[in-house]
Amino acid sequence: AEGHGASRSGTVPLGCAIQAEYLDVDPAYRNAAVEYFDLIMPMNELKFGQIRPTRDSWNFEPADRLVEFALSHGRSTRGTCHVWWNSTPEWVDRIETAREAEAALIEHIERVGDRYRGKLIGWDVVNEVIANNPLSEGPLRRTAWLKKLGPRHIPIAFEATARADPDARLVINDYDLEFAGPRYDARREVMLTIVRQLQDRNVAVTGVGIQGHLYADRTIDKDALERFHRTLDGLGVGLLVTELDVIDWESVPGAEPQDATAHRLVADLLDGVFAFQAPESVIVWGVSDRYSWVSDVLPRPDGHPSRPLPLDRDMSPKRWMTLL
Numbered sequence: 001a002e003g004h005g006a007s008r009s010g011t012v013p014l015g016c017a018i019q020a021e022y023l024d025v026d027p028a029y030r031n032a033a034v035e036y037f038d039l040i041m042p043m044n045e046l047k048f049g050q051i052r053p054t055r056d057s058w059n060f061e062p063a064d065r066l067v068e069f070a071l072s073h074g075r076s077t078r079g080t081c082h083v084w085w086n087s088t089p090e091w092v093d094r095i096e097t098a099r100e101a102e103a104a105l106i107e108h109i110e111r112v113g114d115r116y117r118g119k120l121i122g123w124d125v126v127n128e129v130i131a132n133n134p135l136s137e138g139p140l141r142r143t144a145w146l147k148k149l150g151p152r153h154i155p156i157a158f159e160a161t162a163r164a165d166p167d168a169r170l171v172i173n174d175y176d177l178e179f180a181g182p183r184y185d186a187r188r189e190v191m192l193t194i195v196r197q198l199q200d201r202n203v204a205v206t207g208v209g210i211q212g213h214l215y216a217d218r219t220i221d222k223d224a225l226e227r228f229h230r231t232l233d234g235l236g237v238g239l240l241v242t243e244l245d246v247i248d249w250e251s252v253p254g255a256e257p258q259d260a261t262a263h264r265l266v267a268d269l270l271d272g273v274f275a276f277q278a279p280e281s282v283i284v285w286g287v288s289d290r291y292s293w294v295s296d297v298l299p300r301p302d303g304h305p306s307r308p309l310p311l312d313r314d315m316s317p318k319r320w321m322t323l324l
């Protein structure tokens, strides 16, 4: 691909997540994805709840379209995600027995994995399985899958993904793994424990995804990231940044201070992530400020428009794009 590539090494693919609903209607968005990124992945269209909203319906069309878009432009693509508390459909919630839940999970992963075999470089197999605060709740988030199957839903999901697509990279993905403080230390520790437990059971995991949703009022722990990366490498596991964007809650209004903050945070993250060695990829959670979950879910309290992504609303790159 002739996209930019992360400049730290010149060899790390730079990715973006795109959404089917904007692809056909917004040529500038479509062109920017191809112009600036080496890897283009579906943001939502491969999530369990989107693919199989009811027991009787499989909805592959939007994901097919995005995967085809990436491949037809010579870009690589990847999937997210089979297990996520926020994309588990109602019909799964209503399953009563462990046996039926396990069968449903395996059937889903095998069917989806089979359909995209050879097209996706890999999967975020499970997403956000770590408790929000492991110091008070930990270690795992209380999800429908945990309640029905216990922690073994994690190895079940990894094994099914590998069966359906033996060449797929197998990633465990989570948020709040980047920052300084006891809660974040605890989250990194839980992540390492999960990886070690999978390996103890001979379950393959090839990578840990750190989402990289950065916050203006938090500090990146560069040293902890370097140690984390080194420890994972010692386990034979890679590191990826999977969902980079900046949630700007500073009370400073205006585009320039927001972009300066974003620049500092992204520079710190990349310093930490690249300190030991280059990651597998760096992926941005969107393309441009025109469309982002941050404006909907975590808007600025002062009402100023969010500027979470490396391309502006008019698709011009911000200064921090040059860091990537």
Ligand code: XIL
Pocket (backbone or CB within 6 Å): 043, 044, 127, 128, 211, 243, 292, 293
């Ligand atoms: C978000 C998408 O950006 C939204 O479009 C969608 O409505 C909900 O999901 N952490 C994750 C992502 O792991 O999957 C989430 O993506 C953002 C937070």
